[in-house]
Amino acid sequence: MTTAPAATGTAIGMSGLTVRFTTRRSQTTALDDVSLDIEPGEFVTIVGPSGCGKSTLLKIVAGLVKPTSGDVSLLERPVRGPQKEIGFVFQKAALLEWRGARANILLQAEMRGMDRAQAARRADELIEMTGLTGFEKALPHELSGGMQQRVALCRALLHSPPVLLMDEPFGALDALTREQMNAELHRIWRETGTTVVLVTHSIAEAVFLGTRVVVMSPRPGRIIRTFPVELPAHRDYAQVMSDPRFDRLATDLRGLLGSAAANH
C-alpha cells in the first residue's frame, strides 16, 4: 500500500519499440519506433486501422510478445516475460465454458493462489458493480455477449491490478450494449483509479473513455499524434456525445485517420 507505484513515475514506459516478423518470403514491420509514457491513473485509448500493431503493443506491455528492439517498463520495472500486475481483457470474453460466471471470475484468484475468502468477497463486489447479480452460476453460453464481457472485465479486476490492458474489449458487441459498457467502464475507472490502456477501432469510444487518445498509422504502426481529451473526468455518455469539444476531437481524429490511410 505504501509502496504504491501510483504516486511517482510512469505506469507504463515504452521507448523505441519495434517489432518485425520474418516470414519465409519477406520481413514485415508491425511496429516502428513506438515511444509512449503513461502516467498512473491515466486512461489512454489507442486508435488506428486494422493491422497497425495496436494489439501487439498491448501484448508487449503484458510481456506476452518480445519486441525486436526497444524497451518497455511496467510500474518502473523492465518487462521481461509475462507480467502479473495487470488485468487483460480481450475482444473475445475468453471464458471457461465449464464454469459459471462467478467461478470464471474466481479463476484469477485460483491461478494466483490468492486468499479465497478475500477473493470471494471482491468477486461479489464486482458482480454487484457490473450488474451480474442473479447470474453468478450462469454458464457462458447462457449469457449474452455483453454479460460475458462483463464477466471478463470482473475477472481482470479481481486482483485490483494497477494496470488494465484492454484489446478491443467491446468490438464484438452491438452498438447499444457497447455504449452501456463504455459508460460502465468509465465509472469503474473513476472508482478504482486503475491505469487503463484500451485499444479500439471506435473513435467515439476512444474519445469518451480516454484522458488521452493515441492515433496510430497503418502498418508499419507508428504513433502519428497524441491528443489530450479536454473533457471532464466525470463523463456522462449523452452529455459527452452532444459536447462540441467531443465533436471537434472526433472530427480531428477522423480526418487524421483518413489521411493516414490515404497516404498509405
Add this chain to the structure above:
Amino acid sequence: MTENSLDTAGRQAAADEASGAQAAAPTPGAPHAVDGRSPSTVVKAPPDGARPPRRTLGRRAVTFADSLWRPALVLAVFFAAWWFVAAREYVPNYLVPTPGQVWETMTTQWSELARHTLVTLYETVLGFVLAAALGLVTAVAIAYSRTLDKALYPIVLFAQVIPKIAIAPLLVVWFGLGLTPKIILAVLIAFFPVVISGVAGLRSTDPELLDLAATMGAGPWRTFRKIRFPNALPHLMAGLKVAVTLAVVGAVVGEFVGASEGLGYVLLLANGNLDAPLLFADLILMSAIGIVLFVLVEIAEALLIPWHASRRAGVSLTTS
C-alpha cells in the same frame, strides 16, 4: 495493499476533477446513474432470458425413455425376423439357431459363460484403463513438447499401423497363454484413439486463455489443471468411447490366438463343435460387454462435461 492506495488516489483525483460534486461510490438512482446502468436496473431487467430450468429426475427419465424406444423398436423387429427365419428353418438350425435355443444355452450354461465373460471383461477393462492412462500421458507429452512430439508421434503411428492380429501370436510366444498378452493387445488397440483425441483436445485450447494464464502468473501445472485439461475433456471422452469398444476387440483377438478361458476361447470352441446356439450366446455376451462399457463411459462423460455443447440437449445414452 497497493491497490487500495491506488483506489484512493484515483477516487481522489476523480472527485477533485469533478469539483467534488460526485463521490466515487455508485448509488443507484444518484445523478450519475444515467451514465451507466445502475446495478439495480440491470438486475430487474436482464438483457437476456432467464436460465433454463434445471432438469428434474422425472424429466431425465422421460428424455431417457424417449431416446431408447427407437433403437428398442429396431431391435424388436430384428429379433422377430431372426426368430421367423430360424423357426421356419429357412436356414438350417445348425447355422442359425432360434432365439429360444440360444436362450436355453445361455441359461443352462450360465455359470460357465459367466466365468468366461468375467475373464474377457477383466482383460478389456484393465486394457482400457491402461490404454487410457498411457494414452493420456503420451498425449500430454506430445502436446507440450515439440521434441517429444517429433520423437513419439511416428512411433505411435507405427504402433497403430501394425496389424494387431498379426502380432498376437508373437505376444503369446513372449508372454504365454495367460492374461498378459490379451491385456497388452487390448492396450495396443485402444491406445491410439486416446492419444489422437487427447492431443487434439489439448491443442484446442484458446491461445488467448493461455496468454491470460501467463498474466495470472500461473505455472504450467495450474494452467493444465484449470484450463487445458478440462478444455480437452470433450475430445478425450470421444476418444475414450472409441477406445473402450476397441479394447473388447483386442481382448477377444488375444483369446483367439491362444487361451484356455474367455469368450474368444469359447467362440472358437463353439465354432469347432458347430454349436451354433453357444456361438450366438457367446456373441451376444461379447456385444453386451462392449455396450455396457460404452454406456459407462457415456455416463462418465455426462457427469464430467455437462457444460459441453454436445451434451446440452439432454442425456442421450444412445446415438439417436
